[in-house]
Amino acid sequence: MLYLQFVIVYNLLINTEFMKAKNLLLCVTTLIVSTSAMAQTYDYLDRNQIKALINSNGALFGHIFHQNFIPSFEVPKGMGLNSIEMANLWVAGIDEFGNVRGAASTYFQYDEYYFGPVADSYDSEQYKNTYNRVWKVDLSEIQNHLENFSQPGYEMPEAFLHWPAHGNTSNGEAADLAPYYDYNQNGIYDPIEGDCPAISGDQAVYFIFNEALGHHESGGSKMGLEFHGMAYCFNPSIGSTLTQTIFINYKIINRSSQDYTDFYAGMWCDFSLGYNNDDTFGSDSINQMMYVFNSNNTDPLYGAPSPVQGVILLNSEIKAAIPLDCCGPEDSVAFNNLRGLSTSGGEYHYGGVPEGYPTTYYYSGYPELGTGWIARNSYTGDFYGFNVSGIISAGPYNLKSNESLCLDFAFPYARDLPGTHLTAIALLREKATAILRFFDDNEFNCNNGQSGIYHDFVEKKDFNVFPNPSSGIVNVNLTAIGEVEKKISVITSDGRMLKTITTSEDGLELDFPEKGVYIIVVETDAASFNRKLIVL
Numbered sequence: 001m002l003y004l005q006f007v008i009v010y011n012l013l014i015n016t017e018f019m020k021a022k023n024l025l026l027c028v029t030t031l032i033v034s035t036s037a038m039a040q041t042y043d044y045l046d047r048n049q050i051k052a053l054i055n056s057n058g059a060l061f062g063h064i065f066h067q068n069f070i071p072s073f074e075v076p077k078g079m080g081l082n083s084i085e086m087a088n089l090w091v092a093g094i095d096e097f098g099n100v101r102g103a104a105s106t107y108f109q110y111d112e113y114y115f116g117p118v119a120d121s122y123d124s125e126q127y128k129n130t131y132n133r134v135w136k137v138d139l140s141e142i143q144n145h146l147e148n149f150s151q152p153g154y155e156m157p158e159a160f161l162h163w164p165a166h167g168n169t170s171n172g173e174a175a176d177l178a179p180y181y182d183y184n185q186n187g188i189y190d191p192i193e194g195d196c197p198a199i200s201g202d203q204a205v206y207f208i209f210n211e212a213l214g215h216h217e218s219g220g221s222k223m224g225l226e227f228h229g230m231a232y233c234f235n236p237s238i239g240s241t242l243t244q245t246i247f248i249n250y251k252i253i254n255r256s257s258q259d260y261t262d263f264y265a266g267m268w269c270d271f272s273l274g275y276n277n278d279d280t281f282g283s284d285s286i287n288q289m290m291y292v293f294n295s296n297n298t299d300p301l302y303g304a305p306s307p308v309q310g311v312i313l314l315n316s317e318i319k320a321a322i323p324l325d326c327c328g329p330e331d332s333v334a335f336n337n338l339r340g341l342s343t344s345g346g347e348y349h350y351g352g353v354p355e356g357y358p359t360t361y362y363y364s365g366y367p368e369l370g371t372g373w374i375a376r377n378s379y380t381g382d383f384y385g386f387n388v389s390g391i392i393s394a395g396p397y398n399l400k401s402n403e404s405l406c407l408d409f410a411f412p413y414a415r416d417l418p419g420t421h422l423t424a425i426a427l428l429r430e431k432a433t434a435i436l437r438f439f440d441d442n443e444f445n446c447n448n449g450q451s452g453i454y455h456d457f458v459e460k461k462d463f464n465v466f467p468n469p470s471s472g473i474v475n476v477n478l479t480a481i482g483e484v485e486k487k488i489s490v491i492t493s494d495g496r497m498l499k500t501i502t503t504s505e506d507g508l509e510l511d512f513p514e515k516g517v518y519i520i521v522v523e524t525d526a527a528s529f530n531r532k533l534i535v536l
Contacts, residue, residue: 041115043136044072047203048233049244050413051077056115056132058209058227059105060087060248069107071272075244075309075413081301083309083413085272088113089250090391091225092335093263093399101223101260103211104334106268106389111213118212118226118255120172127171135159135178135206137197144468145196146183151466156191163197164208165189174255178206178228200249200444201232212255221331224256241434244413247314251446253404260400264319264338266393267409269311274301278385280375282425283321283361283392287432288313290321290392293367295385297421307415308424312432314408314439316394320360322348323390338393362390368422406446410435463522469534472512476520479506484524493517 042055042063052061053072061073061084073084092102105112116122116131141157148154165180166189167173183194197206207229212222228251236242252265271292273279278299279292294306320340336345340360350356350364351373365372367383375384392409399405412435414428464477478486483504490498493516501508512518512535521530 041132041134043134043205045203045205045231045233045246046077047235048242048246049076050074050233050246052231052246052411054134054205054207054229054231056134056207056209058089058113058207058229060231062086062107073272073411081274083271083273083307084411085270085276087267087269087311089227089229089265090268090334090338090393091223091252091263091265092331092338093223093260093396095221095223095258095260099221100331100335101221102331102334102338103223103225104268104331106270113209113211113227114213115207115209117167117173117177117208118210118224119168122213124171126168130162130164130168131208135163135197137199137204137206139199139202142181142196142199145191146194147464148466148468149191149194149196153467160191160196163189163191164206165195174226174253177208199232200230201247202235204230204232206230210255223260224254224258226253226255227251228253241431241438245431245435246411248409248411249444249446250407250409251404252399252407254399254401257401259398261398262395263397263399263405264335264393264395265397265405265407266320266338266391266395267311267313268324268389268391270387270389271309272387273307273309274299276387279388280363280367280383280385281323281388281390282363282365282367282374284429284432285318285321285361285364287429287436288318288392289428289432290390291425291428292388292390293383293425294421295383302415304421305416305419305424306421307413308421308428310410310412310414310428310432311390311392312410312412312435313392313394314410314436315444316407318361319393319395321390321392322360322362323388337391338395340393366425368425404446408439408444410439463529463531465520465531465533468531469536470512472535474510474512474533475507476510476522477507478503478522481522481524481529487523489521489523491519491521493519 042053045052051074053063054060055063062069062071071082071085073082075083086107088105090104092100095101103112116127119127137159145160163180164178166175167177169175179198180189181196181198189195210226212224230249231246233246234242254260271279273292273294278295280295281292283290289310289312291308291310293308297306298304299306322340324337333343336343341347347358348362350359363373363375365374367374377384394407397405412428412431414424414431416424416427463481465474485502485504488501492498515535518533519530520533521528
């Protein structure tokens with residue numbers, strides 16, 4: 001499975017064995033909860049050379065700080081430059097009475113989406129404290145939890161303890177909310193007994209929001225929808241397909257008694273490729289993508305050559321990819337835009353001329369080749385540069401009462417340092433093709449995160465090292481490998497062989513007098529396993 005290869009190569013999360021029965025313990029486990037990262041109303045994906053902010057109300061990549069809007073899709077991380085200013089999920093459909101209903105938010109000037117699941121009451125302190133937050137989880141935390149939850153001194157991440165697996169049914173919340181790995185298969189989330197969040201990727205930020213409190217930006221009627229979002233990224237090496245790319249999965253749940261027809265959903269995105277008033281829109285129906293590139297080779301902030309930023313719809317054929325000709329997301333406007341129509345409901349025509357055929361893919365040509373419909377002034381040859389926002393959408397669907405719909409997006413960034421702003425577009429297309437193939441080849445599951453990884457962790461016939469990190473004395477549990485001869489090697493972080501031990505026992509104790517990072521390798525005639533150890 002390709003995903004596990006990423007885990008093996010980039011995280012040293014290989015060949016892991018986990019204690020399966022607490023009654024094997026000969027000691028009492030004490031629960032310690034980490035408070036190093038307390039709950040907050042937003043958090044960042046901050047791996048993979050991107051720092052992207054996720055809000056509890058579903059708003060992406062920006063937030064209000066001291067009454068000022070701050071864009072927060074920083075790429076490359078650490079440069080202080082953003083390629084996206086804001087993004088939000090838009091939805092719209094027809095109710096049983098033939099009325100258009102929609103939910104569409106741009107910035108924070110009005111409330112459209114709200115933190116938490118659909119409920120009877122949203123005002124209690126319990127509801128606010130439970131849901132006005134996001135949950136950030138690393139895959140390494142999951143592995144460590146499954147290895148050590150039953151060990152003395154284990155420190156549980158705060159997000160594990162407060163993972164929103166189940167809603168408060170007495171408040172009208174759904175019984176089952178966030179996906180989790182049910183270690184003991186009892187149908188109840190209990191991290192003390194080994195259960196843990198189920199995520200995709202190597203790092204994820206989970207969030208739950210709704211639009212059931214009313215629409216103060218679009219002004220339309222509420223739909224009774226609940227949204228479960230998971231933003232995630234991987235830890236690939238420099239130059240990998242997944243470098244400088246994040247993913248977002250949405251589960252859209254109809255909690256109302258209404259059935260919706262002609263239901264559309266899409267990603268609205270206000271691009272800000274460095275300096276935001278010289279950007280140019282493009283679409284690519286083959287790669288299911290909209291993108292923005294700089295109208296010239298030099299951006300006032302990024303410099304030269306300027307980069308490109310895309311948004312890919314991963315799990316559904318795209319209905320439309322268009323720039324927006326207006327900023328007002330009223331119900332009817334959102335419904336039109338999601339269907340690839342103008343604000344007033346008119347069709348777009350290829351080439352931007354009335355005699356062109358109707359299309360929902362705007363500027364679908366190849367700027368890097370100078371062919372097809374591109375945003376170029378035919379007289380000067382210059383590309384049109386504006387402050388660009390656009391939407392990429394899917395549909396139509398029938399979303400019946402109590403049914404759900406899943407949509408997946410990727411946000412790839414590309415820059416061709418030896419080339420130009422135009423060759424970067426070709427690079428982005430190659431990247432998009434590879435991302436689509438990666439997504440199709442792997443088992444991404446809307447209900448259970450990245451399916452299979454937890455079972456693979458638990459079922460490996462491997463060894464365990466605890467405590468890890470350690471102050472110097474560690475126990476190596478070799479029980480799962482069996483009563484065979486085993487060669488144990490200890491290697492320093494710079495590749496020096498520190499010691500070698502041969503044993504047939506099911507465990508041993510090792511002493512590390514010096515602080516550092518070590519690799520413990522266990523070899524048998526049939527297999528080889530290794531584990532990273534940190535000595536503090």
